[in-house]
Amino acid sequence: MMLQQTTPDTFNYFVVGYTVFFLVMTVYLVSLVVRYRNLKKELELLEELENEG
Amino acid sequence: MNELTSPTAERASATGSAGAFWRAMWAVVWKDLSAEWRSRELLTGMLVFAVLVILIFNFALELDAKARASVTSGVLWVTFAFAGTLGLNRSMASEKDRGCLDGLLLAPVDRSAIYFGKAIGNLIFMLVVEMVVLPLYSVLYNTNLFHPGLLLVVLMGSIGYVAVGTLLSTMAVQARTRDILLPILLFPLVVPVMIAAVKASGGFLQGVPWEELKVWINLLLVYDVIFVAIAFMFFDYVVEE
Amino acid sequence: METKPRWLTVLDVLTAIFFVVAVFLVFVFAPMERTMGLVQKVFYFHVATAWVGMLGFMVAAVAGILYLIKGDRQYDTLGLAAVEISLVFFFVAIIMGSVWARPIWNTWWTWDPRLTTATIVELIYAAYIMLRQGIEDPDRRARFGAVYAILGFLSVPLTFISIRLLRTIHPVVIGSGDPSAEGAFNMSPRMKVAFFYSLFTFSVVFVDLLLHRLRMGKLAARVEELRLKVSA
Structure with missing residues (x-):
């Protein structure tokens, strides 16, 4: 094989790789926030119920 | 790790000597075997299932002479693994449903004796299925699978599979989703057993020299030792009420 | 637990700063490999x-051992x-590896030891979550x-060894193994800075996320407890 030192253009794969990274991380962070909020709401509701009963 | 084994050790000293342990263990094995002798539902199920799997493989893979040489060990181990899951699930589920498990746990015996009793029972069932499948496969495809090396691999592979499987099936039957849970829990953990067993069996059948197969046998040995010990240590925690 | 402690907010900000720097180092500072x-x-x-x-x-395996010894539910939340x-992170790692492999190995997927082991670990995590979802009793679920976390952790080295014995093409960049592995390269000093800094940053990110997830886990435990109390 000849030693050809032309750098291949792999910019697209670079973009795809990091898009996946940021996308999944964002989704996970959002899911953390949403789940935390829902739990908080549920806790308040349950505390109300408990105080009534 | 001392803390982890202490509950077992305490109970052992409370109930007596090693003799009590052996008696309890064989009592559990004997109970399973005699129950199976009466109903025969577990072994029949496993065997019919195993034959069906081989039948499906036959059509799916077009098992002609050339293909067989390379895929036989794979077909065999997939069959054993599937039939094994069926047996493990059934053996523990009937224990749980009839309330036997609770009864056993109330008995003043070392719980690891119950674990080894169940594991040996499961191992016997699995070996019986394998000892039927091997000649059957030999007859169907006109080959001889009775190579001493292969039998060794079958034994060692089954020990590792059953050691982990018995522990996990005890957990699985206590879950809501028990029917689908066991294979999902078990298969990722027995990957090393499957790889080593398939490679070693295939090697023996194709006459690969022992030197090259030794590494797989060693791997099976290491897996068996580690997971029998681990299951022994942790069984207490999966049956605690 | 009611209000977010101040030190956690400080850690959040620090983590964010570290992360931005890591992105800069990787995107701009590190040279392009030829x-x-x-x-x-x-x-x-x-x-x-x-x-x-x-x-x-x-961490999950250690938390498992601690839970079995001490029986404190906090260790279960941690696990x-x-x-x-x-x-989540392993999923990203597998996908990113796959994206990298496409132009370099000319395939999205190979049955290379690390890739395969990573996938099996991912399946063990999934099984762990499924196991927990099938059990209502909190103590039994924790046990x-x-x-399962301990068993899984112990099986992984054996899985890796067994697949490795089958053959590998994965490049070993650190502690070089097989130099013929396609896609292997030597890191220049600048690359090393970006690499080790990324490792450091992600360790901090892990700790920060873990602390937040722990807070959520404790909240969930309280909700579950109250739910049982109210419905009883």
Whole structure:
């Protein structure tokens, strides 16, 4: 094989790789926030119920 | 790790000597075997299932002479693994449903004796299925699978599979989703057993020299030792009420 | 637990700063690798996410052992938190590796030991979550989770060895193994800075996420407790 030192253009794969990274991380962070909020709401509701009963 | 084994050790000293342990263990094995002798539902199920799997493989893979040489060990181990899951699930589920498990746990015996009793029972069932499948496969495809090396691999592979499987099936039957849970829990953990067993069996059948197969046998040995010990240590925690 | 402690907010800000710097180092500071082109930069976060995945798996196993010894439910919350974060990070690591492999190995997927082991670890995490979802009793769920996390952790080295014995093409960049592995390269000093800094940053990210997930886990435990009390 000849030693050809032309750098291949792999910019697209670079973009795809990091898009996946940021996308999944964002989704996970959002899911953390949403789940935390829902739990908080549920806790308040349950505390109300408990105080009534 | 001392803390982890202490509950077992305490109970052992409370109930007596090693003799009590052996008696309890064989009592559990004997109970399973005699129950199976009466109903025969577990072994029949496993065997019919195993034959069906081989039948499906036959059509799916077009098992002609050339293909067989390379895929036989794979077909065999997939069959054993599937039939094994069926047996493990059934053996523990009937224990749980009839309330036997609770009864056993109330008995003043070392719980690891119950674990080894169940594991040996499961191992016997699995070996019986394998000892039927091997000649059957030999007859169907006109080959001889009775190579001493292969039998060794079958034994060692089954020990590792059953050691982990018995522990996990005890957990699985206590879950809501028990029917689908066991294979999902078990298969990722027995990957090393499957790889080593398939490679070693295939090697023996194709006459690969022992030197090259030794590494797989060693791997099976290491897996068996580690997971029998681990299951022994942790069984207490999966049956605690 | 009611209000977020101040030190956690400080850690959040620090983590964010570290992270931005890591992105800068990887995107701008680190030079472009000549034989692979820009896609080589995927490597920095690929290794870092995989590192977090393994870290979480380890934390879950240790938390499992501690739970079985001490019986404190906090360790169970910790185990679940670690597994969940690792599940996400390992998933990203596998996808990023796959994206990198496409131009370099000319395939999205190979049955290489690390890739395959990572996938099996991912399946063990998934099984762990499924096991927990099938059990209502919190104590039993915690015990089973602990046992399964420990078993899984012990099986992984054997899985890796057994697949490795089958053959590998994965490049070993650190502690070089097989130099003929396609896609292997030597890191220049600047690359090393970006690489080790990414590892450091992701460790901090892991700790920060873990603390948040722990807070959530404690809240969930309280909700579950109250729910049982109210429905009783």
